[in-house]
Amino acid sequence: MVENKIEVESRGLNLWYGDMQALKDITITMPENKVTAIIGPSGCGKSTFIRCINRMNDLIKDCRVTGELLFEGRNVYDKSVDAVLLRKKIGMVFQKPNPFPMSIYDNIAYGPRLHGTRNKEELDRIVEDALKSSALWHEIHDKLDRSALDLSGGQQQRLCIARTLAVKPKVILFDEPCSALDPISTAKIEDLIGNLKRDYTIVIVTHNMQQAARVSDYTAFFLLGELVEFGKTKQIFEMPEKKSTEDYITGRFG
């Protein structure tokens, strides 16, 4: 089924918030340089799942994980894995655009500075590259010292993507990146995701099925914390094996 090398893989992953089990025995493979979409109704655990990949769930109290989540051949929940270093390699773009209250330049330079880049010319180059890769450069190259909060929502979200790219991750997680955006901004982000997969492995959570169909190569359908079906996007949308997948995709529930 999968031709590319597997970049991220979950094997029998379970997650509990206190006593409530939010993920049940999830097994999925996410191939390199492909877009894997996670779809499902609200509360099905899709965001929880991608937050496992870069261990953002560590910030939540009483959150417990069992099973394996493999990245670069290692279980990211292994004691020897440093979550901070992991997050450098696995970037994340959030549902609500969340630029820092600083200048556009400082937003993008935040990651590189954090990881030790001090040289001004090198920072300039990284910022320019990141903005070009996120298709923002021609719009804002002359106002890099302006506050990032003055940008429109769509621009802010692309800035957040640029900020993630500046750290040079291998995987980028998108957690419903367009749900707060208008259709034109959404189209721009989707184009961007299509371009980014040449260099990055992408996992995107979305509740917009057309979006999943448009941008992804593989799709996983979650329901009530369980993985119902996983396969090539074309197959999931055209010939789903499970009845509930078909019902969801055709809009009969969710």
Add this chain to the structure above:
Amino acid sequence: MTQKLGERIIEAFLFVSAATAVTVVAMITIFLVREGLPVIVKVGVANFGLGMKWNPIAMTGEPSYGIFPMIVASFYVAIGSLVLAVPLGLACAVFLAEIAPAGVRSIIKHAVELLVGIPSVILGFVGLVLLVPFIRDHFGGWGFSILACSIILAIMALPRIISVSDDAIRAVPKDYKEASFALGATHWYTIRKVIVPSARSGIVAAVILAMATSIGETMAVLMVAGNVSMLPSPIYDILDPVRPMTANIALEMNYATGDHAQALFATGVVLFIVVAVLDAISHKALKSKMGVER
């Protein structure tokens, strides 16, 4: 109809209550200026505000009403208190807001609230019997000093700085923290580079407000300042005694008459202006977003 009348009466009552506060402030201002202004005019603004000598009951010659050393003293002890209280208070606020588990947080919060409740005369008394002799024995000088004032005022300023900064830090959107973590930042780096800078305006407001309160504090300061109306000599000697403006009024009011009493009111006018200006700056700091969306 009666219902409408009832509404009107309640509204009128609420308006009168609100107006009372404004009226009281206005009346105090008018009273202060009326009592204090004549003597300022009489001796001259420069002689009063910049005069070095305070000698209201002159045995021979003209009395002099120079309060410059007291203005300096008020700022000196207030800034001294901030130097001590701001780093400590900010560190405590960061710990409370970002690091402390719920149980520890609630214990510290209660302790801080308790600190607010200690009457200033008690703090002054503790300063008098413990701090002053300690400074005298270990650092030299008379003990009654700028340093003693600053330490006592710092203890009084701490709770305010802590609670306002804590609120400001907790008001920083969670999104910023998540974004920083997702880029591979540690918690400490996130606190330093994102959380505290985002809370900056609230923290600045807290600090300025604390300064206004320190300048206005009387009893505790009076008990440990030494109350000598002279500039410290040399000017940076924090072991020298001083007399802040508030102490001047409190010390002499009960026997002052005529120009002397008016000069004390005039001291009050200066104090009032200083505190009002600081208050205004603090409000402005809180309002200015400084790039932070709230």
